[in-house]
Amino acid sequence: MLDLTHEPPKPKVIAGAKHDWELVIGMEVHAQVASRAKLFSGASTQFGAEPNSNVAFVDAAMPGMLPVINEFCVEQAVRTGLGLKAKIHLKSAFDRKNYFYPDLPQGYQISQLYEPIVGEGEILVDMAPGIARKVRIERIHIEQDAGKSIHDMDPTMSFVDLNRTGVALMEIVSRPDIRGPEEAAAYVVKLRQILRYLGTCDGNMQNGNLRADVNVSVCRPGQYEKYQETQDFSHLGTRCEIKNMNSMRFIQQAIDFEARRQIRIIEEGGEVVQETRLYDPEKGETRSMRSKEEAHDYRYFPCPDLLPLEIEQSWVDEIAANLPELPDEKKARFMADYGLTEYDASVLTAETDAAGFFEEVARGRDGKLAANWIINELFGRLKKEDHDITQSPVSPAQLGGIIDLIAADVISGKIAKDLFEIVYTEGGDPAQIVEERGMKQVTDTGAIEAALDEIIAANPAQVEKAKVNPKLAGWFVGQVMKATGGKANPKAVNALVQDRLGL
Amino acid sequence: MAELNRMTIAAARDALRAGEVTSVELTEACLSAVEGAGALNAFVHHTPQIAMEQARAADARIKAGDAPAMCGIPLGIKDLFCTRGVPSQAGSRILEGFRPEYESTVTQNLFDAGAVMLGKLNMDEFAMGSSNETSVYGNAVNPWRRGNDDAPLTPGGSSGGSAAAVAADLCLGATGTDTGGSIRQPAAFTGITGIKPTYGRCSRWGIVAFASSLDQAGPMTRTVRDAAIMLEAMCGHDPKDSTSADLAVPDFEAMLTGDIRGRKIGIPREYRMDGMPDEIEALWAEGRRMLEDAGAQMVDISLPHTKYALPAYYVIAPAEASSNLARYDGVRYGHRATLAQGDGITEMYEKTRAEGFGDEVQRRVMVGTYVLSAGFYDAYYNRARKVRTLIKRDFEEAFAAGIDAILTPATPSAAFGLGEMSDADPVAMYLNDVFTVTVNLAGLPGIAVPAGLDKQGLPLGLQLIGRPWEEGDLLNGAYALERAAGFVAKPGKWW
Numbered sequence: 001m002l003d004l005t006h007e008p009p010k011p012k013v014i015a016g017a018k019h020d021w022e023l024v025i026g027m028e029v030h031a032q033v034a035s036r037a038k039l040f041s042g043a044s045t046q047f048g049a050e051p052n053s054n055v056a057f058v059d060a061a062m063p064g065m066l067p068v069i070n071e072f073c074v075e076q077a078v079r080t081g082l083g084l085k086a087k088i089h090l091k092s093a094f095d096r097k098n099y100f101y102p103d104l105p106q107g108y109q110i111s112q113l114y115e116p117i118v119g120e121g122e123i124l125v126d127m128a129p130g131i132a133r134k135v136r137i138e139r140i141h142i143e144q145d146a147g148k149s150i151h152d153m154d155p156t157m158s159f160v161d162l163n164r165t166g167v168a169l170m171e172i173v174s175r176p177d178i179r180g181p182e183e184a185a186a187y188v189v190k191l192r193q194i195l196r197y198l199g200t201c202d203g204n205m206q207n208g209n210l211r212a213d214v215n216v217s218v219c220r221p222g223q224y225e226k227y228q229e230t231q232d233f234s235h236l237g238t239r240c241e242i243k244n245m246n247s248m249r250f251i252q253q254a255i256d257f258e259a260r261r262q263i264r265i266i267e268e269g270g271e272v273v274q275e276t277r278l279y280d281p282e283k284g285e286t287r288s289m290r291s292k293e294e295a296h297d298y299r300y301f302p303c304p305d306l307l308p309l310e311i312e313q314s315w316v317d318e319i320a321a322n323l324p325e326l327p328d329e330k331k332a333r334f335m336a337d338y339g340l341t342e343y344d345a346s347v348l349t350a351e352t353d354a355a356g357f358f359e360e361v362a363r364g365r366d367g368k369l370a371a372n373w374i375i376n377e378l379f380g381r382l383k384k385e386d387h388d389i390t391q392s393p394v395s396p397a398q399l400g401g402i403i404d405l406i407a408a409d410v411i412s413g414k415i416a417k418d419l420f421e422i423v424y425t426e427g428g429d430p431a432q433i434v435e436e437r438g439m440k441q442v443t444d445t446g447a448i449e450a451a452l453d454e455i456i457a458a459n460p461a462q463v464e465k466a467k468v469n470p471k472l473a474g475w476f477v478g479q480v481m482k483a484t485g486g487k488a489n490p491k492a493v494n495a496l497v498q499d500r501l502g503l
Numbered sequence: 504m505a506e507l508n509r510m511t512i513a514a515a516r517d518a519l520r521a522g523e524v525t526s527v528e529l530t531e532a533c534l535s536a537v538e539g540a541g542a543l544n545a546f547v548h549h550t551p552q553i554a555m556e557q558a559r560a561a562d563a564r565i566k567a568g569d570a571p572a573m574c575g576i577p578l579g580i581k582d583l584f585c586t587r588g589v590p591s592q593a594g595s596r597i598l599e600g601f602r603p604e605y606e607s608t609v610t611q612n613l614f615d616a617g618a619v620m621l622g623k624l625n626m627d628e629f630a631m632g633s634s635n636e637t638s639v640y641g642n643a644v645n646p647w648r649r650g651n652d653d654a655p656l657t658p659g660g661s662s663g664g665s666a667a668a669v670a671a672d673l674c675l676g677a678t679g680t681d682t683g684g685s686i687r688q689p690a691a692f693t694g695i696t697g698i699k700p701t702y703g704r705c706s707r708w709g710i711v712a713f714a715s716s717l718d719q720a721g722p723m724t725r726t727v728r729d730a731a732i733m734l735e736a737m738c739g740h741d742p743k744d745s746t747s748a749d750l751a752v753p754d755f756e757a758m759l760t761g762d763i764r765g766r767k768i769g770i771p772r773e774y775r776m777d778g779m780p781d782e783i784e785a786l787w788a789e790g791r792r793m794l795e796d797a798g799a800q801m802v803d804i805s806l807p808h809t810k811y812a813l814p815a816y817y818v819i820a821p822a823e824a825s826s827n828l829a830r831y832d833g834v835r836y837g838h839r840a841t842l843a844q845g846d847g848i849t850e851m852y853e854k855t856r857a858e859g860f861g862d863e864v865q866r867r868v869m870v871g872t873y874v875l876s877a878g879f880y881d882a883y884y885n886r887a888r889k890v891r892t893l894i895k896r897d898f899e900e901a902f903a904a905g906i907d908a909i910l911t912p913a914t915p916s917a918a919f920g921l922g923e924m925s926d927a928d929p930v931a932m933y934l935n936d937v938f939t940v941t942v943n944l945a946g947l948p949g950i951a952v953p954a955g956l957d958k959q960g961l962p963l964g965l966q967l968i969g970r971p972w973e974e975g976d977l978l979n980g981a982y983a984l985e986r987a988a989g990f991v992a993k994p995g996k997w998w
Contacts, residue, residue, distance in 0.1 A: 107828075
């Protein structure tokens with residue numbers, strides 16, 4: 001595999017009233033494990049079901065009910081860990097995080113505080129071709145999601161929907177290696193991409209299946225480097241945690257606002273208070289949710305209903321052996337095997353479906369040409385209708401057929417675009433369409449000569465001008481193309497024009 | 504046949520199989536005994552209809568030649584077990600009106616074996632108590648009384664209703680649960696047998712949780728043989744309980760040979776407590792002599808961390824309880840306080856739990872919350888866990904040295920009077936568990952066997968502690984002790 005060389009991006013610098021400031025960001029991403037059943041009950045995880053219909057006795061915390069671990073969720077967490085090049089802990093354990101809330105029927109969330117299933121890993125966050133940030137992953141643990149409280153259905157009552165209660169989440173905790181709002185969003189994009197490649201989380205942020213808590217602090221330039229050398233957090237500023245972000249745009253806005261808020265406080269001689277904050281997208285500001293003093297005392301302790309989770313190395317090896325090709329590897333391979341630019345390779349590997357589509361089209365063809373057609377024509381056309389690649393009416397075989405016709409000089413690039421539109425809207429075999437609709441390009445020099453001669457004869461003034469200014473040859477080429485209905489081979493026309501005008 | 508309700512499970516089984524008696528007859532006898540025993544307050548929910556249906560079904564099975572040992576045997580079920588469609592309140596107001604839509608694995612196992620449920624039995628609230636006095640139903644009463652005294656005595660706790668019902672012949676056996684001694688102490692107080700099996704032997708699924716790492720169900724019966732028969736029907740691997748052991752269930756009854764020759768039985772010196780009554784001391788010595796006479800080799804041993812067991816237990820059990828009981832919040836089932844105008848969710852929690860939980864439960868929830876809270880966790884909970892590991896190691900070392908079982912008193916006293924401890928420091932009540940909590944902390948099987956009467960005519964019990972998963976061997980030791988003790992006394996019927 002080709003290891004892409006990259007430079008780290010420059011950290012974002014915000015100019016305060018007095019100094020320059022840098023940002024230090026760490027993320028806790030909660031990713032819903034792609035699994036049909038919940039973490040500790042057999043209940044379904046289907047989204048959008050009738051309220052309180054996906055609820056087992058365990059989820060409703062009926063007396064005497066006990067959790068039993070869903071092995072598939074464990075497998076998904078291990079797969080995620082392997083995908084993030086992380087250490088897999090063969091022994092992990094579950095703890096209870098205790099707090100009262102109506103959408104938490106047990107009165108505790110089963111999580112993994114002391115012994116998470118996955119340890120240190122890393123993610124390469126692409127910022128631009130050749131520029132990427134390596135973000136260290138501290139840990140991944142599995143835990144139960146809570147239910148949903150609904151406060152706006154009745155003026156005096158609150159309602160609770162337990163469908164989400166007990167759904168498996170992976171909490172993916174990064175080190176504070178992210179240095180700006182754009183990097184933070186790019187981190188989530190990359191993490192989401194990897195999870196989707198792995199099939200361990202669908203990454204649907206709208207449904208809340210991927211949400212991020214963002215820890216933000218600010219420091220003077222140079223301080224972060226001291227932290228890196230020593231891993232001593234005292235070199236960094238006091239952090240605030242912005243909870244529950246589920247949009248890339250809001251993540252950036254919230255971080256930017258929060259950093260500037262902290263800078264203002266410090267420059268005005270105040271101190272940042274460590275606390276949990278919420279982002280209000282309507283007002284574009286973060287506000288305090290609860291301070292450290294009013295923070296819950298979660299009284300974590302080992303969950304006595306569950307034995308420590310022990311898994312076999314051989315099982316981990318088996319999962320590792322069956323990992324799909326991941327984005328970084330795929331991108332590198334596309335660059336090496338198809339000669340793509342890093343940009344094109346990044347675009348095509350953003351989603352596995354697109355990458356797969358590309359590979360089918362590119363098989364036995366010019367990879368760059370295939371990439372251009374997919375990125376410029378197909379993606380553009382799909383975007384117009386807000387479709388994704390899986391909804392493409394043009395199959396890889398059809399697009400490949402169009403490219404084959406171009407490569408064989410049967411049609412011109414211009415005609416090919418018309419042909420693409422026909423295939424897109426009407427379907428059909430490209431070669432047959434070209435044949436039936438007379439779209440083949442004219443390479444017969446006799447026919448082109450005849451057309452050119454007519455044009456030269458009818459435009460003596462243009463001929464004279466062109467002889468002085470050879471750039472005007474293009475006008476003749478255009479006229480010939482027009483006269484032949486665009487079917488003339490542009491290369492042949494160009495050569496003839498040069499010849500006849502004596503250029 | 505007169506007094507069918509007084510039969511042992513073994514005798515009833517044989518008579519049922521021989522066609523000498525029907526389950527309907529047995530059940531009717533028990534139901535009528537239950538009806539006449541209101542003064543004992545043992546049964547708190549009566550299910551005669553279910554009982555008669557089950558009895559008829561059992562008779563049909565027996566007739567068809569398909570009769571497991573427990574088929575047709577009328578039982579009482581501790582209120583801690585969730586029983587489908589039948590009130591299951593764990594002796595608490597907070598579960599007022601709660602009727603589960605599911606059946607606990609243990610009761611399901613019993614019903615699958617053909618057992619008959621007469622009703623639900625009284626207990627300390629959430630199994631927290633040693634005298635049955637924390638029950639929302641009011642306490643059960645011990646059928647035993649002191650020689651010349653009508654003062655009502657405690658049947659012990661938390662499985663006090665179970666103990667009273669079995670001792671008073673209201674049923675042939677009863678389910679109990681034991682977190683710190685809740686089967687063995689009431690068994691000893693009422694002159695019956697009670698075994699707490701190895702942690703993981705019986706499924707906890709469907710049993711209202713008190714302290715999950717300590718809770719175990721077990722049978723309470725009139726004889727050791729009955730305990731063997733009933734335990735076999737109750738236990739077994741349950742995939743619904745992650746702490747349930749995936750081990751085959753032996754034929755416990757077949758292991759009751761009474762032959763304990765050459766068995767090494769330890770006498771732990773640390774169980775000789777300061778201020779222990781002479782009678783308990785004498786009973787223990789008597790037990791030692793009886794086992795020795797039966798051919799066992801008695802060995803003085805040391806379990807050095809014993810004295811830390813009670814404090815460790817009273818950290819760990821409340822810690823787990825504080826979390827396990829968080830679900831009783833008035834949101835989904837059970838009691839919910841009537842709220843005042845403007846009350847929010849916090850008021851709902853506070854009022855519901857203040858009304859729904861009794862003093863002892865509140866005390867333990869507060870203790871548990873405290874020992875788990877930031878800043879105290881290491882000093883209390885973590886230290887208690889370390890103590891627990893050491894206690895477990897004490898036993899492991901004894902067993903590794905060749906000890907097969909350990910003999911101790913079951914309780915530090917005979918049954919005490921109801922209300923006697925009401926003004927005492929709660930810790931005085933906790934001292935009841937001094938001989939039994941070590942077994943729960945170490946996850947071992949322990950059995951209480953009636954071994955004699957005190958001067959006032961009250962039963963006293965001895966405890967045998969066995970190796971993990973060797974309940975068969977433990978029951979055989981208890982069987983030998985039972986035979987040697989020849990305990991046949993019954994309470995005089997006053998109710």
